[in-house]
Amino acid sequence: MAHTAKRRVLVLIPLVLLLLGVTALAMKRVDDHAQEKANLKSQKTLPLSVRCVRAISGPIQALVFGEGTARAVRREFLTFEHQGKIIFVKSNKDGQTIRAGDCVQGPGEGENLGEILASLDKREHREQLNVTGSNLVESRQQVKIAQSRINEAEAQQQLAEDNLKRHEKLYQVKAISQYELDIARTRGKTARTAVNSAKARLEAAQSGVNAAQARMKQAQLPMERSSIYAPFDGILTYVNVQKGDYFSPNLVNSSSEEALLKTIPMVVIDPTQFEITMELPYFDGALVRPDQPAIIMTSADVIPSAADLQPGTPLHNGAMRGTVFSVSPAISPGGRAIQVKVRTEKGVQEIRDGMFVTCWIIVAEKTDAIVVPYDVFVYRKNKPYVFVVDEKKGLVQKRPVVEGIVGLSTEEILEGVQKGELLVNDGRHRLSDGAPVTIIEIIGDSEK
Numbered sequence: 001m002a003h004t005a006k007r008r009v010l011v012l013i014p015l016v017l018l019l020l021g022v023t024a025l026a027m028k029r030v031d032d033h034a035q036e037k038a039n040l041k042s043q044k045t046l047p048l049s050v051r052c053v054r055a056i057s058g059p060i061q062a063l064v065f066g067e068g069t070a071r072a073v074r075r076e077f078l079t080f081e082h083q084g085k086i087i088f089v090k091s092n093k094d095g096q097t098i099r100a101g102d103c104v105q106g107p108g109e110g111e112n113l114g115e116i117l118a119s120l121d122k123r124e125h126r127e128q129l130n131v132t133g134s135n136l137v138e139s140r141q142q143v144k145i146a147q148s149r150i151n152e153a154e155a156q157q158q159l160a161e162d163n164l165k166r167h168e169k170l171y172q173v174k175a176i177s178q179y180e181l182d183i184a185r186t187r188g189k190t191a192r193t194a195v196n197s198a199k200a201r202l203e204a205a206q207s208g209v210n211a212a213q214a215r216m217k218q219a220q221l222p223m224e225r226s227s228i229y230a231p232f233d234g235i236l237t238y239v240n241v242q243k244g245d246y247f248s249p250n251l252v253n254s255s256s257e258e259a260l261l262k263t264i265p266m267v268v269i270d271p272t273q274f275e276i277t278m279e280l281p282y283f284d285g286a287l288v289r290p291d292q293p294a295i296i297m298t299s300a301d302v303i304p305s306a307a308d309l310q311p312g313t314p315l316h317n318g319a320m321r322g323t324v325f326s327v328s329p330a331i332s333p334g335g336r337a338i339q340v341k342v343r344t345e346k347g348v349q350e351i352r353d354g355m356f357v358t359c360w361i362i363v364a365e366k367t368d369a370i371v372v373p374y375d376v377f378v379y380r381k382n383k384p385y386v387f388v389v390d391e392k393k394g395l396v397q398k399r400p401v402v403e404g405i406v407g408l409s410t411e412e413i414l415e416g417v418q419k420g421e422l423l424v425n426d427g428r429h430r431l432s433d434g435a436p437v438t439i440i441e442i443i444g445d446s447e448k
Helices: 002-044 123-172 178-225 257-263
Strands: 048-054 056-072 075-078 084-089 116-120 227-229 234-239 266-269 274-281 293-297 320-327 337-344 356-373 378-380 383-390 395-400 402-406 410-415 422-426 437-443
Touching: 056 337, 056 402, 056 410, 123 178, 274 356, 293 337, 337 356, 356 402, 422 437
Parallel strands: 048 437
Antiparallel strands: 048 422, 056 274, 056 356, 075 266, 084 116, 116 227, 234 266, 274 337, 293 320, 293 356, 320 337, 356 410, 378 383, 383 395, 383 422, 402 410
């Protein structure tokens, strides 16, 4: 029995030791948890380091971005309307035939045609013009003859009327017979008929002149259409013909703009104003209106600065000012886009015909708004908030705000923030309403 008791004691000893170990471990866990809670509590009371920015009052613009190809507003595709051998191409002062980049002169005041740039062989058209010219001269001679006959007929009529009056007086005194009076009356009628007939022949002759003049103009058309004239003062961008070439209208390929530019004899542009055609998504195109200002950039890697958006300031990096010319009311069926055209201001341009450019259209703007950077906002359940710092107390206040115009780097706040208030940007995601903060930097504040 003593042996059994001893065995029981030996069994209980490990159990007691195990129980003591578990108890000690549990007590340590409780102490560690209490210490962690104390540490967390102490950490919550420590202020967080933040960077801030002040809300300022200033201008802001909302912009829409688009890309497109610039084309000269005045651009003419010049071609011959008849076939034939090219016998003339204008030469420059240096004796070389005109080429792309050369200037041309359009019609002056009171002129219908500018300087001649190229011409086909016109001998056949010239002979036809000579024939029609001879017909016109002949028709004009017929008019003169008809006019002379009218004058002669009117003189005969006047003589017959005077003779009739004398016969009527003689008949009244019984000096002549009724037969002689009737003869005088018949001669008067014949004379009036002769005048009417002469006038009819004059009208016919005049109609002949009109017809000859029409044929003359018709004959002159092939002469004009066999030459290329400068339509306005401009610059040649394409010259695809040379003296001695044989031209036919069916050689011009109009299946695409690229093919047309390679086969049309000449293209001339006015380089003082360009138009950019863009296809904007519906949500952007719906904001665009005619006459809205635009900034045109020749480099896609450069965006306009805040200074560029102010009217009247000089532009840099090849930028130009423009205006929205038209906005299509229709939506393209393929791209579901709206076509917008922007025109540059007239004058010397830093752009080339056919250049791919970018446009920034100012669709909304304010000259005096509360503006802040994008990085001051936090969004909770899709609602915007900012953390406003009370500089005296060193605490932040979480405020709901109403957003306004969205600019390139700043955004307008319509409600919730006043000018000069300090907003947290760096560190805002760690904050809660009423949290203590330490300001380590006020970005852009001249006082700090």
